[in-house]
Amino acid sequence: MYSFTYTRAKSLAEARAMLAKDHDAKLLSGGMTLIPTLKQRLASPSQLIDISRLAELRGIADKGDCVEIGAATRHVETSRSDVVRQKIPALAHLASQIGDPQVRNRGTMGGSVANNDPVADYPAAVLGLGAIVKTSQREIAADNFFKGMFETALEAGEIVTGFSYPVPKRAAYAKFPHPVSGYAMAGSFVADTGAGIRVAIVGAGPGVFRWKEAEAALSKSFSVAALKGLAMPSAGLSNDLHATAEYRANLVEVMTRRAVASLTGEK
Amino acid sequence: MAKIEMTVNGKKVSHEVEDRTLLANFLRDQLGLTGTHIGCDTSQCGCCTVHVDGLAVKSCSMVVGQANGAEVLTIEGLANGETLHPVQQAFSECHALQCGFCTPGMIMAVSGLLKDNPAPNDEEIIQGLEGNLCRCTGYINIIKAVKHAAVAMK
Numbered sequence: 511m512y513s514f515t516y517t518r519a520k521s522l523a524e525a526r527a528m529l530a531k532d533h534d535a536k537l538l539s540g541g542m543t544l545i546p547t548l549k550q551r552l553a554s555p556s557q558l559i560d561i562s563r564l565a566e567l568r569g570i571a572d573k574g575d576c577v578e579i580g581a582a583t584r585h586v587e588t589s590r591s592d593v594v595r596q597k598i599p600a601l602a603h604l605a606s607q608i609g610d611p612q613v614r615n616r617g618t619m620g621g622s623v624a625n626n627d628p629v630a631d632y633p634a635a636v637l638g639l640g641a642i643v644k645t646s647q648r649e650i651a652a653d654n655f656f657k658g659m660f661e662t663a664l665e666a667g668e669i670v671t672g673f674s675y676p677v678p679k680r681a682a683y684a685k686f687p688h689p690v691s692g693y694a695m696a697g698s699f700v701a702d703t704g705a706g707i708r709v710a711i712v713g714a715g716p717g718v719f720r721w722k723e724a725e726a727a728l729s730k731s732f733s734v735a736a737l738k739g740l741a742m743p744s745a746g747l748s749n750d751l752h753a754t755a756e757y758r759a760n761l762v763e764v765m766t767r768r769a770v771a772s773l774t775g776e777k
Numbered sequence: 778m779a780k781i782e783m784t785v786n787g788k789k790v791s792h793e794v795e796d797r798t799l800l801a802n803f804l805r806d807q808l809g810l811t812g813t814h815i816g817c818d819t820s821q822c823g824c825c826t827v828h829v830d831g832l833a834v835k836s837c838s839m840v841v842g843q844a845n846g847a848e849v850l851t852i853e854g855l856a857n858g859e860t861l862h863p864v865q866q867a868f869s870e871c872h873a874l875q876c877g878f879c880t881p882g883m884i885m886a887v888s889g890l891l892k893d894n895p896a897p898n899d900e901e902i903i904q905g906l907e908g909n910l911c912r913c914t915g916y917i918n919i920i921k922a923v924k925h926a927a928v929a930m931k
Contacts, residue, residue, distance in 0.1 A: 541843065615833060
């Protein structure tokens with residue numbers, strides 16, 4: 511690793527002030543992506559500002575028709591939270607499938623979403639449920655937050671502080687993990703929400719996206735049968751040594767059917 | 778440079794180290810606790826697993842400042858004097874190791890797993906050890922040892 515300084519911020523305001531003063535500083539949350547990146551010398555921040563212990567960014571709250579989760583909430587906390595398991599079991603399940611136990615004990619929701627790795631899991635839930643991303647200066651609807659590979663609507667110095675997830679009528683997440691890394695080669699989050707059916711896909715493309723054709727089909731009939739014959743176009747999907755775009759397109763279809771089947775009981 | 782203070786295996790320690798020092802290197806180089814192994818150094822293999830404030834983590838993927846003030850437990854702190862921890866005993870009895878390189882990390886991960894789930898089934902054990910690689914055993918005896926330890930710890 512290149513040299514850097516490490517500071518544990520005492521408050522969100524302090525973290526913001528530090529970021530504003532030093533454009534080469536980076537925020538550190540769980541560090542499950544950032545530290546390996548630094549070790550490969552793919553980044554050379556001047557300083558790491560640790561925001562993972564800030565009380566302002568922690569906690570899970572049941573707000574009736576939505577669940578609010580702080581950005582520094584660890585995957586293990588989301589996966590085991592009684593509130594999340596009861597209100598949005600698909601989100602608890604998704605969290606329990608991220609990486610491995612050691613990663614879930616450190617990694618945070620805010621870190622994962624702000625990083626917006628195309629193969630990360632959380633963006634599927636945020637977009638699939640139509641959540642609101644709360645930051646140090648505003649609230650951003652999920653549909654306006656994700657901007658493609660590792661890109662988000664976040665501006666320089668803006669800090670993700672938490673999420674507000676509307677409670678869906680029902681939702682499910684199915685993913686095909688890469689057998690070595692555990693990252694999604696394709697993951698499909700299907701949600702039957704108050705605002706209609708939403709299907710968010712991760713892993714397959716350069717960033718999380720909604721599969722609108724599947725949403726339309728499921729809106730007519732929420733069933734695996736309704737997806738029959740519906741093909742995911744492979745154009746624009748990732749094509750690398752792990753899988754071809756065509757293979758990923760097929761995985762998207764299969765994962766979406768599995769997510770729906772887990773809700774309808776179809777085979 | 779920063780002054781790092783933490784409790785490791787019940788003892789308070791304090792050292793001045795560079796901010797970029799990894800927890801794994803701090804344990805090995807500053808404290809001489811070389812039971813924590815660095816295998817892949819890319820957070821895949823889990824050989825460097827230790828407990829920080831009661832949670833199993835990969836110490837090669839944390840800078841030491843993140844553990845400042847924490848309670849850290851390494852493989853050296855698991856046994857009670859000459860009496861092995863039940864997970865260590867089970868690994869020995871079930872022949873759950875061959876070369877032994879992954880074993881400290883495996884044992885720390887298993888003791889974390891059993892804290893959360895005192896009676897895991899095969900699938901839960903496999904999922905619970907997803908962050909740890911063993912290139913010798915084929916995992917069969919490791920799974921056996923986890924079950925053996927679970928019974929012993931009842």
